Amino acid sequence: MASPLFDSHLHTPLCGHATGTPREYAQAALTAGLAGLCFTDHMPMPAWYDAPWRMRRDQLDEYVQExxxxxxxxxxxxxxxxxxxxxxxxxxxxxxxxxLAAYPWDYVIGSVHYLGAWGFDNPEFVAEYEARDLRELYAQYYGLVEGAARSGLFDAIGHLDLPKKFGHRDPEGYAALHALDVVAERGLALDFNTAGWRKPVAEAYPAPDLTRLAAERGIPFVLGSDAHKPEEVGFHFAGALKQIHDVGGRVVTYQGRVRHA
Structure with a gap:
């Protein structure tokens, strides 16, 4: 029997760092018993921004057609x-x-991947963490998350506590609190991103305590594997559901930029 679950964070080779065709991702979702999926490849940005890791503007129509x-x-x-x-x-x-105005999107994740010019989740630049004060880093990062939530551009915030990816955790554990208040106030969801379980930190985004704090604020979660290859579709969703349900959280999906239970 098929599960009612969707995987709503998936990439395609157009981003330059994923493998497998969109059809193979869909077949993987079908094989995993999912009800559906939502492709969320890295959108084009100005040519000077993060160019190797996303589709170009002139590839956007190809993505939509695929x-x-x-x-x-x-x-x-x-x-x-x-x-x-x-x-x-x-x-x-x-x-x-x-x-975002160019096509009828179903769901848009808003993610922060850069602090200034530093792509802090890129393994090539991980040494930069040693030069940073983690308290300041997390304060700067969550300030940007608040900006994303206030922008009105997005449906959900991507991988909330991403700077922990390589094991550099928020030393005080509460830098995210005000950002969560803003996310709740603005009516956004959180990308419950299971890719963290595949990374050095070995923990989903958001962490269990942040999952609880989000649920207490009424913030819902959108399941996503952040798959960059077909075999990652639906990755560790049983663990994700347990972490969410253990704190009374709820799972939603988006269609036509409208939230559905």
Whole structure:
């Protein structure tokens, strides 16, 4: 029997660092017994921003057409939705607005991947952590998360506590609290991102305590594997559901930028 679950954080080779065709991701979701998936590849950004790790602006139509082809092929067997993982980087909001207006997206994740010019989740640049004060780092990061939540551009915040990826945890454990208040106030969801269980920190984003604090604020969660290859689709969803349900949290999906239980 199929599960009612969706995987709503998936990439494609157009981002430059994923493998497998969109069709293979859809087949993996079907094999895993999921009800559906939502592709959320890294959206185009200005040419100077993070260019090797996302599709170009002139590839956006190709991305949309590929997802629509998969929607048609799997119709009646698997629900396939069209989304983006967008970036919040101050100064690029108008560019992002234009991309979001270009097509009828189902779901848009807003993620912070950069502190200034530093791509802090890139393994190539992990040594930079040794030069940073972690308290200041987390304060700066969650300030950007608040900006993302206030921007009105996004449906959910991506991988909330991403700076812990390589094991550099928030030393005081409460830098996220005000950001969670803003996320709740603005009516956003959180990407419950199981990729953290595949990373050095070996913990989902958000951590169990942040999952509880989000649930207490009424913030819902959108399940996502952050798959960059088909075999990662639906990764560790049983563990995700347990972590969410243990604290009374709820899981939602998005279609046409509208939240559904």
């Amino acid at each position: 997802v629509r082809a998969v929607q048609a092929e799997f119709a009646g067997r698997l629900e396939v939705r069209l989304g983006l993982e967008a970036d919040f980087h101050p100064g690029t909001e108008r560019f992002v607005e234009d991309i």
